[in-house]
Amino acid sequence: MDxxxxxxxxxxxxxPVVIAIDRSGSMSENxxxxxxxxxxxxxxxxxxxxxxxxxxxxxGLYSFGGDNATCDMPLTSINQVSAPxxxxxxxxPMGGVFTLLKELIEDxxxxxxxxxxxxxxxxxxxxxxxxxxxxxxxxxNEGRSxxxxxxxxxxxxxxxxxxxxxxxxxPDYLVTGENARDIRKFFxxxxxxxxxxxxxxxxxxxxxxxxxxxxxxxx
Amino acid sequence: xxxxxxxxxxxxIGIKPEGIPNQDCILIYENNKLLIITVSDGLGSxxxxxxxxxxxxxxVVDYFRxxxxxxxxxxxxxxxxxxxERLISERAGDRKDYRTTNSFVIILKHEKKIxxxxxxxxxxxxxxxxxxxxISSFEKEFINETECLGSxxxxxxxxxxxxxxxxxxxxxxxxxxxxxxxxxxxxLLFDYLKTKYASIKRKKRNYLLENEILQTLTDKNNDxxxxxxxxxN
Numbered sequence: 042m043d044x045x046x047x048x049x050x051x052x053x054x055x056x057p058v059v060i061a062i063d064r065s066g067s068m069s070e071n072x073x074x075x076x077x078x079x080x081x082x083x084x085x086x087x088x089x090x091x092x093x094x095x096x097x098x099x100x101g102l103y104s105f106g107g108d109n110a111t112c113d114m115p116l117t118s119i120n121q122v123s124a125p126x127x128x129x130x131x132x133x134p135m136g137g138v139f140t141l142l143k144e145l146i147e148d149x150x151x152x153x154x155x156x157x158x159x160x161x162x163x164x165x166x167x168x169x170x171x172x173x174x175x176x177x178x179x180x181x182n183e184g185r186s187x188x189x190x191x192x193x194x195x196x197x198x199x200x201x202x203x204x205x206x207x208x209x210x211x212p213d214y215l216v217t218g219e220n221a222r223d224i225r226k227f228f229x230x231x232x233x234x235x236x237x238x239x240x241x242x243x244x245x246x247x248x249x250x251x252x253x254x255x256x257x258x259x260x
Numbered sequence: 261x262x263x264x265x266x267x268x269x270x271x272x273i274g275i276k277p278e279g280i281p282n283q284d285c286i287l288i289y290e291n292n293k294l295l296i297i298t299v300s301d302g303l304g305s306x307x308x309x310x311x312x313x314x315x316x317x318x319x320v321v322d323y324f325r326x327x328x329x330x331x332x333x334x335x336x337x338x339x340x341x342x343x344x345e346r347l348i349s350e351r352a353g354d355r356k357d358y359r360t361t362n363s364f365v366i367i368l369k370h371e372k373k374i375x376x377x378x379x380x381x382x383x384x385x386x387x388x389x390x391x392x393x394x395i396s397s398f399e400k401e402f403i404n405e406t407e408c409l410g411s412x413x414x415x416x417x418x419x420x421x422x423x424x425x426x427x428x429x430x431x432x433x434x435x436x437x438x439x440x441x442x443x444x445x446x447x448l449l450f451d452y453l454k455t456k457y458a459s460i461k462r463k464k465r466n467y468l469l470e471n472e473i474l475q476t477l478t479d480k481n482n483d484x485x486x487x488x489x490x491x492x493n
Contacts, residue, residue: 053480
């Protein structure tokens with residue numbers, strides 16, 4: 042050991058962003074799942090272009106559909122992330138994804154103490170089909186996970202906006218939308234939220250960006 | 261014959277916008293009865309946190325310097341925050357503008373006791389008679405999560421006591437260093453610092469330590485950084 046540097050972690054502090062995507066059957070209607078796949082890819086590409094003095098974005102991808110919730114990609118440095126293409130089918134086991142997110146955030150081997158607070162991004166167009174109340178309460182009210190920033194998008198009239206309003210950290214973090222265009226707009230909002238945190242001197246202060254105007258979208 | 265203690269210390273401003281000062285503070289006081297080392301780290305989000313940090317160090321030293329060996333640790337855990345609050349209330353602005361963490365270590369030389377106080381994430385670790393005792397800041401939830409003076413509620417110091425027979429070493433570091441230390445290398449850092457700096461002339465030590473800390477500053481690791489290391493001879 043030749044210097045103090047040999048005793049210090051030589052990586053930037055992680056800023057985890059965990060995305061939980063509804064891939065239930067209803068997401069196949071009106072091109073929603075296709076729009077989501079495109080928007081997710083655009084989101085990852087645009088975050089990759091950002092640089093920060095303070096943090097390195099780590100992305101985790103979770104989804105719920107069929108009969109269960111899954112971890113599709115554990116937290117991974119943004120530079121190594123490539124967007125998957127989701128297919129929509131089956132039920133809406135949202136409670137299952139709340140449980141997985143809780144397990145992730147409580148685990149300090151996966152999100153160490155030197156991380157900034159995680160951001161959870163939830164997109165859904167429907168009502169949960171499994172037991173969700175207890176898992177959501179534990180996620181948003183108890184332990185370490187309660188400190189995460191929580192952003193959500195309710196897609197269409199069938200989304201449970203009442204439930205999602207309780208899920209989000211602040212009312213401004215619940216975005217409603219009707220169509221594919223709105224999904225892309227939502228991901229621009231998430232991009233702005235995350236990049237504002239990256240560039241901030243205080244990344245753990247809650248910062249709610251303005252929703253982008255349509256003419257800022259790059260179609 | 262009293263115990264002889266060697267101390268190295270340095271504090272360096274991080275990479276930040278012009279006009280924002282180093283918000284860390286180190287204060288050391290020594291007489292023939294005791295040694296007081298205290299380190300504060302003012303919160304970056306509080307505009308007057310340097311003043312808050314300096315006041316916290318001053319309160320600690322003022323409390324211990326006259327009659328340190330007779331003060332009850334339980335009394336201290338609440339009294340230091342109360343005194344800090346009283347001094348802050350005499351100043352302009354809101355108390356949250358002065359938020360700071362603070363840790364201290366008191367060595368009672370004749371009693372051979374070590375009193376450690378921690379409020380927030382300034383790292384303190386000690387090695388007593390060869391036994392390494394990490395008093396970790398690693399248990400915090402996330403990087404900027406810390407208790408502090410000036411926060412809501414009634415923050416109290418965590419107070420720990422240790423006796424020593426023959427020797428001790430102690431490390432204190434603000435979170436710019438403490439949060440970035442590789443967990444299983446902390447004790448090795450004790451060996452490194454003691455071996456390296458014991459062989460350097462005293463008047464050059466702090467300058468060299470400062471240079472060494474400056475070399476750890478990067479775009480990705482740009483907080484204010486302070487470190488104190490002390491060992492008995």
